[in-house]
Every structure is written in C-alpha cells, then in structure tokens.
Amino acid sequence: MRRKQVSRRLGSLAEVRTSLRTHRGHIGGRLDVRYIPATPEGAFSYQSYFDHMDQELAKVETGLIAAEDVHVRNLIRIVELRRNVREVTEAVYDKQVAGRRILAGLYGKERDFELAAVEGATPQTSRILAEQVDQTIKLLRNPGVEVPEKAIEGVDIDFETVATDLQTGLTGLGNVRADLDLATKAADGTRQIVYKAIEAYDRVFPWVAQNLEGLFRLVGEFELADRIRTSARRVTRRQGDGGEEANGDTPDASEPAENEANTAELEADEPEAAPVA
Numbered sequence: 563m564r565r566k567q568v569s570r571r572l573g574s575l576a577e578v579r580t581s582l583r584t585h586r587g588h589i590g591g592r593l594d595v596r597y598i599p600a601t602p603e604g605a606f607s608y609q610s611y612f613d614h615m616d617q618e619l620a621k622v623e624t625g626l627i628a629a630e631d632v633h634v635r636n637l638i639r640i641v642e643l644r645r646n647v648r649e650v651t652e653a654v655y656d657k658q659v660a661g662r663r664i665l666a667g668l669y670g671k672e673r674d675f676e677l678a679a680v681e682g683a684t685p686q687t688s689r690i691l692a693e694q695v696d697q698t699i700k701l702l703r704n705p706g707v708e709v710p711e712k713a714i715e716g717v718d719i720d721f722e723t724v725a726t727d728l729q730t731g732l733t734g735l736g737n738v739r740a741d742l743d744l745a746t747k748a749a750d751g752t753r754q755i756v757y758k759a760i761e762a763y764d765r766v767f768p769w770v771a772q773n774l775e776g777l778f779r780l781v782g783e784f785e786l787a788d789r790i791r792t793s794a795r796r797v798t799r800r801q802g803d804g805g806e807e808a809n810g811d812t813p814d815a816s817e818p819a820e821n822e823a824n825t826a827e828l829e830a831d832e833p834e835a836a837p838v839a
Contacts (some may be wrong), residue, residue, distance in 0.1 A: 570797065
C-alpha cells in the first residue's frame with residue numbers, strides 16, 4: 563500500500579492523463595480549427611502539444627512510482643528487522659532473568675548487583691538490556707568480589723558456561739540491531755529520493771493540469787475542464803508557496819508504524835524495539 567502523500571498525487575495524475583487521452587482527439591481537432599497558421603511550413607498541431615503534456619506527466623509518474631517502490635521495500639525490511647529484534651530481545655531477556663533467579667536462589671537476592679551488575683527490574687528494551695547483559699557477562703567471567711557461600715549445598719553453577727550462553731544471545735542481539743540500523747539509514751536515503759520525486763511532480767503536474775484546463779475551456783468544454791481542475795486541486799490545495807501545508811502529509815511527518823495485522827504501513831521514527839511483555 564502506497565503512502566497517502568504519494569497515492570493522492572498518483573490518483574490525481576491518473577485522472578488527468580485519462581481525461582487527456584480520452585478527449586485529445588476531439589479537443590485537439592477543435593483547437594486546430596481555431597488556430598490557422600500563417601504558412602503551411604511547420605504548422606503547429608495541438609495533438610503534438612498533447613503528446614508533450616502526456617510525456618511530462620508520464621515522466622513524473624514513473625519517477626514517483628519508482629522512488630516509492632524502492633522506499634517501501636526498505637520499510638518492509640525495517641518491519642521484519644524490528645520483529646527480529648523483539649524476538650531476540652525476548653530470548654535474551656528470558657536468559658538474563660533466569661540467570662538472576664539462579665544467582666538470587668544460591669547467594670541471596672541482595673547479591674545481584676555484586677555478582678551480576680543487576681538491580682531493580684530487568685530492562686526490556688534491547689539497547690539497555692544489552693548494556694546490562696554485557697556487564698553481567700564480564701562479572702561472571704571476572705567477579706568483582708569474592709563469591710559468597712551458597713544458601714544450599716548440592717547445587718552448583720558454572721559461571722563461565724552461563725556467561726557463554728548469555729554472550730551468544732548478546733551477539734545475536736547486536737547483529738540484528740546492527741542490521742536494523744543499516745536498514746533505517748537506507749530508508750532515510752530512499753525517503754529523500756521520494757521527496758525529490760514529489761518535488762518534481764509538484765513542479766510539473768499543477769501547471770500541466772492548468773494548461774489542459776485552459777485549453778478545454780477555450781473550446782467550451784467546461785464540464786471536462788472542471789473535472790481536470792478538481793483532480794488537480796486535490797494536490798494543489800494542500801500546497802503553499804512550494805510546499806505542503808502542515809496537515810500530517812509533509813516530508814517531515816512521521817510515517818505510519820507497523821500495525822497488528824502486519825499489512826506494512828510501515829515506519830516509525832524510532833528504531834528501538836518495543837518493550838517485551
């Protein structure tokens with residue numbers, strides 16, 4: 563699904579191109595009768611003029627569609643990677659919580675910070691959780707204090723094995739976060755390409771539409787001209803002097819975040835994973 567600011571423009575352009583292609587023969591013929599060149603050499607034809615206008619619309623349409631398609635692919639990639647980050651974060655969170663509980667059971671809950679650099683609730687966002695797990699791994703491998711006596715004998719914990727298991731999860735989390743960062747940067751680039759395509763559209767489409775409207779009116783086709791004007795105004799009425807109004811459809815506006823049905827309306831500004839339940 564294309565985003566609103568692109569879909570609205572393409573819809574208006576399609577309506578104007580359809581009107582141009584449908585009525586060009588009739589309108590062009592009437593205009594050619596009105597305009598009689600002084601000499602036959604190089605006689606002007608409104609059909610050629612309409613060809614030119616259609617080509618101008620085709621160029622901005624092609625550019626906008628191509629830019630949007632590439633950008634949407636990047637947004638889809640971001641959605642996929644955010645899901646991966648959430649899943650890996652949840653797995654690392656579960657390991658960290660399990661490790662804390664084992665340490666608390668063996669050595670007392672008050673020893674959490676001394677043995678594993680943890681206190682309070684275990685973080686649920688990927689970045690802060692990764693920072694805590696990293697500190698826990700370092701302390702498990704190189705304790706900052708002497709390991710206290712166990713609360714009960716017969717139960718042993720291999721600090722190195724626990725650290726290795728946590729390190730595996732932490733490495734995986736770092737990898738998916740790095741992939742997400744790269745995808746986000748790529749989307750930043752393609753977003754700018756889309757905005758340039760929108761700017762090109764906004765420089766061409768309103769004036770082509772107005773020219774066609776004027777020619778249709780010139781031969782008395784007022785109803786057809788009004789339809790072109792209505793199509794064009796869906797875009798131009800939202801524009802000020804060279805830019806969009808502040809209506810949630812500007813180049814700086816946030817794009818929609820992923821919805822629960824995963825239909826990929828696809829982007830939020832913050833690449834951080836959502837807290838795990």
